[in-house]
Amino acid sequence: MTTPVLDARQRNILEAIVECYNQTAEPVSSRRIARDYEMGLSAATIRNTMADLEDLGYVTQPHTSAGRIPTEQGYRVYVDSMMTTEELSLREKQRIQDGYVSSNRDFEEIMEQTSKILSETSHYTGIAVSPELDESVLHRLELISIDSKHILAILLMASGVVKNQVVPITDNLSDEEVSRMSRIFNEKFAGLPLKQIRQTAQLKAVFDQYPSEPMAVVVHHTLSLDSEIHVYIDGASNFFSQPEFGDIQKIEPLFRVLERKEQVADLLSAPPSEFGTQVLIGSESGCEGMEMCSIVRSNYRTQGNQFGTIGVIGPTRMAYPRVVSIVKFTAEVISQFFEPSLMNFGG
């Protein structure tokens, strides 16, 4: 399907409709555009053009005698080829960066702060999704003997993330045995992604050098750690301030979706081909309950070349230029946190 080309006037009027509707949340009338946007055209002329835009599918009328509101298709061309993504002011950039000062650069804390900062600066719902641990590269494993029945396995990931796992053991192992185990493990596996380690570790032959029982237990438990993607959400209740969500029927399905973390993670995670910042408008997300929402998302990079996602969910009637700038800039800020100079222990 080829999108019909709009002439200059049609573009101007569509842009005016989008911007006016985004401010007021009410259908935009021809008179309003004639009055508020200096086009040198009368309301009647604008009416004609609006009828054209409606035929082309860019705007629609809630009812016969109402103004126009943009369709998803209308928003799509606006986002793709009309809006000018404004650079954030220094003040706002500072504000975003300041949001992180209190944090200890602890991974979880950064994620939490991110969702909060995104929601507070955008006034919509902020979301941060951790990278999939499974794809992440193991830098080193450390084993510590806790007591006669437990070992603590510490996984230092190349990304800077640290994960623990308590491993129950039956035999009492000496400190030497424990450190030998970690040495063997690291010789085999340090530098590989967890996923691959998991696959390889199933081959028993790998451990023929060592009495297989305790080693197998340790490996098994170590690798069975929670590899879930974590999702951090903040500012969901900002939706209550949006007039078009002033109705329970409108807002309930949305909150039901936001409570299913895995679904939110899928929603935010871009197809691997696409990097950078994207906008999903309305039903483009393909998510039931999110038809009235748009998503602005962006990738960040952790050190092990892992990618996580952050984003903002708001009403379709969203301040796109601003939100795109915020999400993009915040993703850059996070990526910096994970840059070698700051967090390197993967020399």
Place this chain on the structure above:
Amino acid sequence: MTTPVLDARQRNILEAIVECYNQTAEPVSSRRIARDYEMGLSAATIRNTMADLEDLGYVTQPHTSAGRIPTEQGYRVYVDSMMTTEELSLREKQRIQDGYVSSNRDFEEIMEQTSKILSETSHYTGIAVSPELDESVLHRLELISIDSKHILAILLMASGVVKNQVVPITDNLSDEEVSRMSRIFNEKFAGLPLKQIRQTAQLKAVFDQYPSEPMAVVVHHTLSLDSEIHVYIDGASNFFSQPEFGDIQKIEPLFRVLERKEQVADLLSAPPSEFGTQVLIGSESGCEGMEMCSIVRSNYRTQGNQFGTIGVIGPTRMAYPRVVSIVKFTAEVISQFFEPSLMNFGG
């Protein structure tokens, strides 16, 4: 203020009003009670008693020609002296315990599962609050040298919780120096609650045995770790199913509160004098936005004799007997997870 004593009939009718209202969410009429509850009394007689109950403050009328609904005071006597807390069926107990089978006994995962289980079995909002780390006893500190610029500090808490902290250092420290630092630290501090360690560590004299600079840095960073209480919430959108929350004005303030995790933690955390299971009805919680809600909460015990809280938040019109049983039982199940036989490394 002494609560007036109710006679048997008044008690029966109050109980009937509470139970009927809890089922229907609509004001209860005298006729309905006469018909549905076998009291051998006519509607007129019940009306008289209802008027008495209203004078005493146990029930109220939304408007002159409507039935009665219980007041907070009415719910209070119901919860305190009328309802019979039913024992959960074996099936339900099983269901709760099964909710944990997939989990690795990892602390965070148990908390997440708990909020989910509470919400799914109660059909209200389930909440789990971790114990305050600050009060928690440190079992042992381990230091691992990561690279020339970073040490990893691992805090093994007596409760079974494990926390990490990456500590940046300036001098390159040998493995022996690192292990000597942890030895000194443990000699001084193992077995003490974090809070006390924090206070003592401020006295420089404590470290006179060791070149104070690197040690001080390590101690400072180690103790500055995120000691926040974590709050896990699930099933908040169950409120949408409650007819009395069918209005944005009713549900918005509630969701605003649920988004402020610290506030939820305060709400759930009982005054230290009270253990066991408690019910907070309506404005008893003293929390703005929660006037239409009740809270059922219970403590669980971690191994270091630390106490966390779990609970359920639902409408004042809540199935109290059932929810109290659920919360109580779930708290017992969690406490078992932390029992020495399963998780001991604090010999």
Place this chain on the structure above:
DNA sequence: TTTTAGCACTCTACTCTTCAGAGTGCTAAG
């Protein structure tokens, strides 16, 4: 050929009224 003024038409949203139904309080009889 394009733009605009004018006008009839349509639809919404608000207000007002009416009316049935539900439930009470009161009174007087059982």
Place this chain on the structure above:
DNA sequence: CTTAGCACTCTGAAGAGTAGAGTGCTAAAA
């Protein structure tokens, strides 16, 4: 002390009327 009966009150739904906003169309003006 209990109950039947009845007048009274209040809600909520349904219907009618109205003002206002906005459109589409037509015919004149540029």
